[in-house]
Amino acid sequence: MAMLAPSIEQTGAGPRRWLHVLLWNFSRVLMITRREVVDMFRDWRIVVPTLILTVLFPYIANWGAGRMLSWLNQYDAQLIGERLIPFLLMVVGFFPSSFSLIIALESFVGEKERRSLEPLLATPLTDAQLYMGKMLSSTIPPLSGSLVGIAVYLFGVNRSINWSPPPVLLIQILLLTALQALVMVAGAVVVSSQSTSVRAANLLASFIIIPMSFLIQAEAFIMFLANYYVLWWFIIGLAVVLALLVRMGVHTFSREELLGRELDEFNLLETAKSWVKLTLARRPKEQRRTVWRWYRDEVLGVIWRFRLEMLVLMIALGAAYYIGMQYADVFRIPPELFHLQNFEQRFQDSMEQLGLSGSKGILLIVGQNVRVMAVASLLAVFSFGVLMVIILMVPIALSSFLVTQMLGAGIDPLGTFATLIPHIVLEIPAVVVAGAAALRLGAIVISPPPDKTLGQSWLGALADATRVWLAFVLPILLLAAIVEINVTPRIVGWFLGPG
Amino acid sequence: MIETHDLTKQFDGFVAVEGVNLNVEAGEVLALLGPNGAGKTTTVRMLTSILKPTRGTARVAGYDVVAQPEQVRAHVGVLTENHGLYLRMKAREYLYFFGELCGLDKPAQHRRAEELTERFGLLGALDRRLGEYSKGMRQKLALVRSMLHDPPVLLLDEPTSAMDPFSARQVRDAIAELRGDGRTIVLCTHNLPEAEELADRIAIIRRGKIIALGTELELKSELLGPPLIELQLAQNLDGVVENLSDIVQVESQGDAWLCYRTMQPEIVNPQVVQRIVSQGMQIISLGRVVRSLEEVYLRVVESDDAL
Structure with a gap:
């Protein structure tokens, strides 16, 4: 025996x-x-x-x-x-x-x-x-x-x-x-x-x-x-x-x-159908829900399930902020560069030159944010989420670098942070949620739930990510872009203009 | 020795095995018959703790297939559908390797390998590479591998496929002997005469469900009616049918022969013989009409199709 x-x-x-x-x-x-x-x-x-x-x-x-x-x-x-x-x-x-x-x-x-x-x-x-x-x-x-x-x-x-x-x-x-x-x-x-x-x-x-x-x-x-x-x-x-x-x-x-697993069969149509079905998260007829109930369960509920990923991302972004501050001491920008004559006009001109005005500007900002997040999400899939975290850390580190320089140049702290409000209130939370969804996509392959195959788990995570993107991230990014085009330049001009 | 209750396995929504209930005693051979893709291999894999049931329970040699997988595999010998031999290895190395994996010490590995290969006529080829083995030899070696650790339960998937008649006979004799030793054997096969010869009970599985289960006689009686007896006389029937009407109901007849059914041939047949002889007639033969398991199988499959 x-x-x-x-x-x-x-x-x-x-x-x-x-x-x-x-x-x-x-x-x-x-x-x-x-x-x-x-x-x-x-x-x-x-x-x-x-x-x-x-x-x-x-x-x-x-x-x-x-x-x-x-x-x-x-x-x-x-x-x-x-x-x-x-x-x-x-x-x-x-x-x-x-x-x-x-x-x-x-x-x-x-x-x-x-x-x-x-x-x-x-x-x-x-x-x-x-x-x-x-x-x-x-x-x-x-x-x-x-x-x-x-x-x-x-x-x-x-x-x-x-x-x-x-x-x-x-x-x-x-x-x-x-x-x-x-x-x-x-x-x-x-x-x-x-x-x-x-x-x-x-x-x-x-x-x-x-x-x-x-x-x-x-x-x-x-x-x-x-x-x-x-x-x-x-x-x-x-x-x-x-x-x-x-x-x-x-x-x-x-x-x-x-x-x-007996066959390497991949049925694209069936997979796409499953993805759509999972994204819509519809339940049997007897459990019909109101739109708000659906949103609460399938969008906000899913975001709540991402809390660990969001915490990881926020820690990483906090670290990026700290790194930016540290480098601000190493590489100093001459303070006079922040005290320009006719700042408001020059700022507006620059915005015009970059095409950041009107509805075109809104689309440009939303497009840029979506593009970065899409690339970051794709990289997350291949790197267990690591490359995405690094990509998201870069703009935060740059922002913190600039903010520290501005404060060092004697610019009003209230004004400095006022320029960041649309980012802090809208853009960053949307990015954190989208990033958490991508992190889940990358991390789910490490440890799929015991009752599901790797493919099933990944498809489920992809559907969650899609739903959160469409019903939460995109509307907020759009709102952020509207604010950045229409409100932020005024705030910037108001605080920095007189200098 | 093997007990399953509502054993079910699903793969991505496809139900491979559904609600299988089996109870196989020690010393019993159960033949699992069914077309390709019926769920035989999946059932065997669940009984070997290779696949986890989606629903239901199974105990093999007293161990739960989900909670005690290593114990289950230690008490089971499996002949898989594909022999899966390492062709660059010599047969001796191969058997020692599996013996070692099953926890046999070196003397036991040597002893068991030689005993079993001798029994199956492979002793002389023990030092040949498996790549040089014929299909039948490979099959026999895979069977030897499954029996190396002397398991109380054997799950054999097509044990005589690809074998010449002599080798197949050797294997069948070995299976009969193992049953005599009190081992429990589950035999998955398409070879109906083999199942008929070896199995104490037969289970027919189709689309993952057991659609018939019983001894050969039970299945034949249930599906083909009571045993059919044929009586042949030396002369024409001349009033024989009427004369026997109080004992049996004749089902078919010719000039000098007739057929009837009875569930108690040991009682009815002597009465029939006595009546015929008392009529002064001569009997050439009296015997059961052979009904093959194939008929049973086809009948079961047809009635399942009709559902």
């Missing part, structure tokens, strides 16, 4: 039991990992590229670095060579680790496609053991390849040009390589659980490849600037994304999700 976790009689209570259970779980994880790794090394399609990337490529990189260095020295451009060598250290580490994505997709969805997953799912393994086993098996071989590649490269550059990396940089590169591999594997698990064929998984993998390629470009930029301290921020960011992806992966890597 199959053996289950050690009982309390076998292990005793307290920390000893905890350790026993942990080791027992780990031994089960390793069973999966061992088999997968051995199986992987029987596949020449994995072995050959891994060998090339771990041994041959670092050798070529090393040789290339040496040649490049001597060529650059002829033109007194040693600096480029100096920056190139650590950059190549990062590259030789990343190339083999990038294989983890392919291995993970093959390991999870390949097994699903070959139908060899079900016998494994029918064993007494828990979902977490299976997830960890497969995650480790997809990470260990490419990561080992990265370490070998880094070692080969370092050995080579040390012998040829006597270069060794500073220990902190080496630690940063090792951490970045490991985290990138883990992020790709964790992302691949999520992608795999949503697809039933390797083909579909490869297409969906662009959700991992594209952000990862941006990240590598940014890292390359930092490496060439030799501003290595910034790499710590990349490490922290990757660690956060990894935690989110693992959280999401643990949820999606369940037997139910893996076997419940």
Whole structure:
């Protein structure tokens, strides 16, 4: 008979039991990992590229670095060579680790496609053991390849040009390589659980490849600037994304999700119908509601459900305000720039030039706000909401920077804040609500409700966001634009004009 | 050993299994018959704690499929619809791997792998890679895998499909033997003669619902009427039908044969023989008309279609 976790009689209570259970779980994880790794090394399609990337490529990189260095020295451009060598250290580490994505997709969805997953799912393994086993098996071989590649490269550059990396940089590169591999594997698990064929998984993998390629470009930029301290921020960011992806992966890597999905069928029309139905939030006829009741339940009620997201956003916006204030002390604007002759007229002229007058101006402001929020919402979906928060923080930081400068220039505080009233009262709350809806869209994929699939949860969140946008955000943004065109210039003129 | 109550599974609004109530005892073989997509595999997956029921409950070997999934899987051996073997592995490695996952120690892994492969004629191929195995060999190895940890409950999906007649016989004998050991077996199959041969009870599932459940005899009686008996005489019937009218009602007849139905052949048949012999007539044969499970199955499906 199959053996289950050690009982309390076998292990005793307290920390000893905890350790026993942990080791027992780990031994089960390793069973999966061992088999997968051995199986992987029987596949020449994995072995050959891994060998090339771990041994041959670092050798070529090393040789290339040496040649490049001597060529650059002829033109007194040693600096480029100096920056190139650590950059190549990062590259030789990343190339083999990038294989983890392919291995993970093959390991999870390949097994699903070959139908060899079900016998494994029918064993007494828990979902977490299976997830960890497969995650480790997809990470260990490419990561080992990265370490070998880094070692080969370092050995080579040390012998040829006597270069060794500073220990902190080496630690940063090792951490970045490991985290990138883990992020790709964790992302691949999520992608795999949503697809039933390797083909579909490869297409969906662009959700991992594209952000990862941006990240590598940014890292390359930092490496060439030799501003290595910034790499710590990349490490922290990757660690956060990894935690989110693992959280999401643990949820999606369940037997139910893996076997419940038989087809990658996507019916656009049906999905659109469901979206409209969910957005309208109509209930059966026997529960007919008045318009106000519907608005209260389905718009204000949903906004109330976003309270946690709104709190997160407000904290982030508060932080942005603080950052803007801090930078106002660092970069000062000459006070005389705020005391212009004939300010009111000049302000009006500028508004005219920008087209910010009349109904055209209203549409322009609403259009701009909608465009920014739409882009931010889209980015939220791909970044668990993180990029959207950053985008929304930027104008707040800029506003706070300007307000602090204005106050520093001796402009009446009441007047300064009066100019901000339409933003504070109307625009910012609307943006916070829209941002919270987008944050929910990005975050719901991390932890969908247990009784719903990822797709159902996301569609529900999209419908909520659409309803809130149409019935709350857009009218308020419109009102804000009307105020900004018709009232704000007068307030600005009133307070700043006489100066 | 297996108890389900109102077991139901829905996928995105599609009802795959609905209100299945089953009770399978230890030492019993239940055949689950049904067309493709009827809900057999989903039922098996719920009984293995791979899928969670949307509604209803199920207990396997005394464990709840939702609350105690690991315990359930530890007590169940599953032969899945697709064997899903790792083709680059050797059969020995494969079986040791699954043995280890099921918690068998090394000596037990070795012993069980050799015992079972010998039983199914695979011992000589234990060190061959699974990619080199024929379809039938793969099927047998998957069956061996499901039996490795000696589970009290076996859920077998098409256990003899793709097998040659000799291998299929080996598997059927093994199933009969396992039943004798007191194991509970659920057999999902399209092979009606096999179900007829092995199953103590038969459940016919269609569109996710059990539409017929009972022993072979019960189903045949219920759907095809009482057993049909055929009597063949050496000469023409000449007054035989009238002579037997107080014992049986003749359903059909020819020059020298007749058919009748009875629920108690052990009582009625000797009376019929006695009456015929006392008339001085000679009997060539007296026996049940063979009615296949296929007839039952088709009848059930047709009547379900008519609903």
